[in-house]
Amino acid sequence: MNLYIDIGNTAIKFGVDYDNEVQLFFTMSTKEAIMDPHDVLNYLPVEVDHVYISSVVPEASKAMEILFKDYPVTFISPLDDSGIEVKIDYPEELGTDLLCDIAGANKLFGYPSLIVDLGTATKFILIDEKGVFSTCAIVPGIEMSLNTLNKNTALLPKIDLREIKPILECHNTVDVLMASAFYSHIDMINGMVKRYKEATNYPFQVIMTGGNLDFIKDGLNFDYKIKYSLCLQGLKVIAEKKED
16 A cells, blocks of 8 residues: 655655545654654554655655655655646746645646645645646745744744634733734635635635644635645645556
8 A cells, every 4th residue: 555745844744545535644743753753654554565755845855765765665746747737937846745735636626726725834726727737825824924923022932823812802912913923814815815716717616725724714704625635635646647
């Protein structure tokens, strides 16, 4: 059975084939994986035939390559076939996380679609009415924004997204700064989706994914579909195309 690994800046997700999809079975901090990745082997639920990896963190890629040195390992390339035509200025610079999101969204939902991926960065990825990816928007994610406040504001404690208060219940500096960053990020997402709707002349579905989705989804004012671990699903799509 194939093992699929999505290496992001904050977390690494591991999945295996299950009922024609990828089942997420383990997540670990990217920093922890770089320092000591060996715990991963204790969590493998099946015997692995081949390891497919999408990575945006070279140091973590090396750690996984060493960890799985006894297995066939394939790293996804920005130029691999995702099932969607890519028309950007420098295709070789495309992040494989975006490529996998595109592949997964096309396989599961079709097009046109706007993928909103809430990870370390918040990404807006458009697959147009012709099935072409040619543009996206990338902004700092909610945790990155809050952590920037944390690093540059002496009064702020460690950020916990579960402790954000309603905007009218913030009566001290800490609560105000945290809530301001949090709700402004939600408003940014609502505004960006509205902007894409106004800029296109066709309706599209919105697909939400990413580790921070549960924290913000109740504040969204548009219809959307949810697919957790969309990148892993797309990684499987690309891997199967490489095997053909």
